[in-house]
Amino acid sequence: MSRLRAVVLVLVLGLGLAVQAEAQARIEYVPSAETQFQQAGQLFKSGQIDQAAQILNQLAAARPLHQRSSAALVLLAKAYYRLGRCQDAVQTAQTFLKTFPQSRYLPYARYILAACYAKQGRARDAVPLLAETVATTRDSALQRAAFRALVVLVSRLDRSTLHRVSRRIRDDRAASYLELAEVEVALQRGALSEVIRRGQDLAGSTDVKAVRKRAKELVSIARQLQRGNLRIGVILPLSGYYAEQGKSLLRGIEFALKRNKPEGLQLDLVVRDSESSLLRAIQAAQDMTVDDRIIGVIGELEGDKSIAIGAITSSHHLPLLVPASSLTGVASVGEYVFQMNADLERRGQALAEYAYNELGHRTYATLAPADEYGRQITDAFTERVDELGGSIVAQAWYYESAQDLSRQFKMIRKLGFLRFIADTLKAADSTLVVVPKEKVEAVWKALNDTLKANAKPGDPTNLVDDEDVPVLGIDAMFFPVYTEDIPYVASQYAFYNIRAHPLGGSYWYAPEELRKNKRYVDGLVFVSDWFLDETDPVFLKFRDDFRLLMHANPDRWAAYGYDAMNLLLKAIREGASTREELKDSLEQMEHVQGIRGETTFKGSHRVNSEVNILQFVGGKITRLK
The missing domain is CATH 3.40.50.2300 (Response regulator)
Incomplete structure (x- = not known):
């Protein structure tokens, strides 16, 4: 009966009663009843059941009904059971069921009543109560305890008695749980063919999800035991x-x-x-x-x-x-x-879809290791960008070491500038569908000539080398690099001043490295096959x-x-x-x-x-x- 501790926890913690008297009797708030109930709860928990029962009896008998009437009756019934006074427990539980037919504590009262009946050898009376308890309670601990007790009692009854008992159950959910208990007993007896037959029938006929799931499990177990x-x-x-x-x-x-x-x-x-x-x-x-x-x-x-x-x-x-x-x-x-x-192809595609559809990026550059991993995920990413209508402005690769990526980043800077020029020219002239390459290169040359003409000794003489000028022609940059390359890639990405949203592969799932390089890649979005949420x-x-x-x-x-x-x-x-x-x-x-x-x-x-x-x-x- 230790499972009935759930009753005490619910009652002592003072969760709402949500009860409704059958005759719509008025329930009053009585401050002293609250104090007495808390005292009784403490006595019960400390093992002083006799003293608790005396206080609870006074609370249950008090009129008019008060905010602790229903709770006192349920706990009193349990106290009587613990004291071995089964007949008093039965009468108290029955009084509760008649007085408070809509109470949230009904499953607990039914369970206590069923326990008393079982102790008195009245298994036929206990079984319907246990089935109703399992079907109606929201307390998973009580449900498990009631169902285990139901299986035990079902195993003690013959088929004809069970048939008569089942006819007393009007609730379909309770009837389903009773039949499930019978299938459990059949498995215990080793009647595997019966388990398969009845389990399949039950799984196909019940609307109770938990019953259907367990019935399928029992069928599977029976088949396995046959093999x-x-x-x-x-x-x-x-x-x-x-x-x-x-x-x-x-x-x-x-x-x-x-x-x-x-x-x-x-x-x-x-x-x-x-x-x-x-x-x-x-x-x-x-x-x-x-x-x-x-x-x-x-x-x-x-x-x-x-x-x-x-x-x-x-x-x-x-x-x-x-x-x-x-x-x-x-x-x-x-x-x-x-x-x-998910394989590399799916990862690359998924990240491209998110960047395009959710983040709104349209122009992209990539920098990846030139190995099987880098090429597979980058190819999938760029192909999906193309399919969605985006544009790959630049692609760069590196071999072995990522310590010096100046050549790659300078190439990306140049192509990013050219794309920005093209977009600017197109925005200025709505008649242009495609900006001629010659026109873009002419503007590019003019900008560099101006920079060179105004440069002081030691200053950069072209836009690619002038890292103070940001690259704005790329919305997002995809870096499917390895964890050990993160410090080199992140710092150089920031140094070359490419104002693009950083995207990454699963090797970026390295919290310590990310924190070390936070100033370079804060806001990074990356794809991963795993995520352990330590707040969940x-x-x-x-x-x-x-x-x-x-x-x-x-x-x-x-x-x-x-x-x-x-x-x-x-x-x-x-x-x-x-x-x-x-x-x-x-x-x-x-x-x-x-x-x-x-x-x-x-x-x-x-x-x-x-x-x-x-x-x-x-x-x-x-x-x-």
Whole structure:
């Protein structure tokens, strides 16, 4: 009966009564009743139940009705129950139900009454009350306690008695919960065929979302038990170069399993260490394909290894969920490969769409590393800008070191000036559709000649070298650079005085580097596959629970693992118990909220189409979209 502590908490804290007497009796405010009730609550909490009951009895009997009448009756019924005076508890609870039929405390009174009936051996009377409690309470703790008690009592009644009891229930929601309890009992008895049949019928007929969800889970569990324990394979680098990240991701997987595995589900993890080796990853994937009990695999950490094992698992119709790689093309190696992070192509497109549609930018320049990452995301960004009707004014690349980007920034400055001249000329002459190149260059030459003619010794002789003159012809500048390049790129960007809104890729998600370079890139908007909002109550609960269960702090890799395992658990809860069913379920997922962001595979060729658009402003990172 410890679950009934929820009653005390609600009452003692003095939450509003919201009660209405059946006969519309007048309720008066009596100051002394408030003092007495608080005293009774303190006595109850300290274990002095007898003394509390005496005060509560006086409050409940007092007339006219006052602001604590209903609360006193409920707490008095509980006090009688705790004292072993079940008949007094029954009479008190019944008095409450008759006097205050609209009270928010009705579920608590019904639960106390049901507990008394159960103690008196009147299970047939307790069951309808418990079903109504589960169906009507908004207190999740009370609902869980009432449903567990309902399952216990249902297990003690035969079918004919249950049938007679069910006919006494008039509320459809309560009837659905009673039937769900019967399916739970069937699972406990091992009647798997009955669970599947009745669970499917219930899921298809009830309007109660929670009942429908649990009924589907029970059907899935029964099917799995018919086949033996389900298994999920995990291939990660638990030793070698990426061991730290791999172990953290595995902790996230294990935490999701501990926290969110449906009750009764038998699910095992089969974990293999790739040793940060492509060969070992391939061998692990080959081993997993021959175990029919493995219905899905999570792995690997790196893109090349994910592609290799994806080709193997897909050829054996074994779904692979890639939790971390953003490399474009990973999911294309097979129809059973799902990429949880948006790839570089989608990230570039999403940022371009946000910059154009939400920020209103029309002219752009880019500066990126000339490697696979830089070219993939930049190409996607610029192509989408073109499709939207924007203009790429300049594109620059760098190889290896970003310490000296003077050549690139000077080129961008020149092209930015030329664009500004063209836009100015066009604005001055509305008949111009396209400004002739010769006219732009003539103005450019004239401006530089004027600057040179008026220059003093040591002064710049052209606009490109005169950093005091800002470049205004570029709305936004895209820098998909690596974290270690941020200090060099940010400072040189500011030095060359390009007045464009800075945009970035996921490697800008480096709070310490951003704070160090705040004066250069404040207002930066960038795209990321993850975002941990430390002001969000959901994340704070996740973090605290993770620390308690895993004895470690969660990082981005743990969030990847947690979200990946939850996607598989969601599919299993919804009935997936084979490789094909898991694949079909994953393909239909859309807007599934995780710790690091949302996941949508539906209509996106098995690559997550959701990205986080973030902004660094005032020293903090916030999510824009």
